[in-house]
Amino acid sequence: MKKISAFLVLAVAALALVACGSSSDSNSSTTETGGGESQAEQGGAAKEESSSAGGGSASTLKFEADPNGALAYTSTSETAKAGKVTVEFKNPQALTHDVAIENSQGEEVGATELITKGSDTTTVDLKPGTYTYFCTVPGHREAGMEGTLTVK
Numbered sequence: 001m002k003k004i005s006a007f008l009v010l011a012v013a014a015l016a017l018v019a020c021g022s023s024s025d026s027n028s029s030t031t032e033t034g035g036g037e038s039q040a041e042q043g044g045a046a047k048e049e050s051s052s053a054g055g056g057s058a059s060t061l062k063f064e065a066d067p068n069g070a071l072a073y074t075s076t077s078e079t080a081k082a083g084k085v086t087v088e089f090k091n092p093q094a095l096t097h098d099v100a101i102e103n104s105q106g107e108e109v110g111a112t113e114l115i116t117k118g119s120d121t122t123t124v125d126l127k128p129g130t131y132t133y134f135c136t137v138p139g140h141r142e143a144g145m146e147g148t149l150t151v152k
Contacts, residue, residue, distance in 0.1 A: 060086040061149070063133070065097045071140050073099075073133075076147035082128045085151075087112060090119045100136045101149060104129060111136065126151045 059081045066072045089099045089112040100111035101124055110124030114137065126149075134146035 059083070060088060062088045063090070063099045065089075065091040065093050065095075065135075065145075067092045069093055069095070071095075071135075071143040071145045073135075073145060073147055077150075078133070078147065079150045079152065080126065082126055082151050084123055085126050086121060086123050088119065088121045089115070091115050092117060096137055097135045097140065097145070098137070099133055101126075101131050101133050103131055128152055 061078055061080055063078075064074045066074060087099055087101070087110065089097075091097045094116060096114045096116045098112045098114045098120070100108050102108045109126070109131070110122055112120040112122045128151050131149040131151060132146055133149050134141040
């Protein structure tokens with residue numbers, strides 16, 4: 001009887017520890033979309049969302065490194081509204097990646113942090129035009145980890 005009681009106490013304690021556990025990621029939390037599905041579960045394409053806050057317009061771009069390990073994003077073409085744009089980047093890979101945005105003159109106008117198995121967010125003020133987004137890790141852009149961002 002004492003063995004059963006001890007086992008039950010250990011089982012309850014283990015469940016309590018699992019329920020209270022947390023992620024070891026030091027970056028921003030994973031982003032989810034409306035219906036409780038993650039971006040990857042919805043097909044992985046980056047999405048733009050618009051909202052009005054304080055009379056201004058804002059948009060959000062969601063980027064994800066290829067979950068299968070390729071040196072690529074899940075999308076190679078995106079659009080956003082001019083103004084403050086929030087860039088949300090999710091990297092499910094063990095390789096380090098980021099998202100940097102450069103204007104048509106080749107000047108970097110914003111970037112997320114380099115991350116591994118996590119996510120990061122940054123805000124960039126964009127004017128109408130065509131931009132390129134890419135990974136700044138040497139060799140990744142050249143291997144195809146880039147895309148075109150059109151700001152209207």
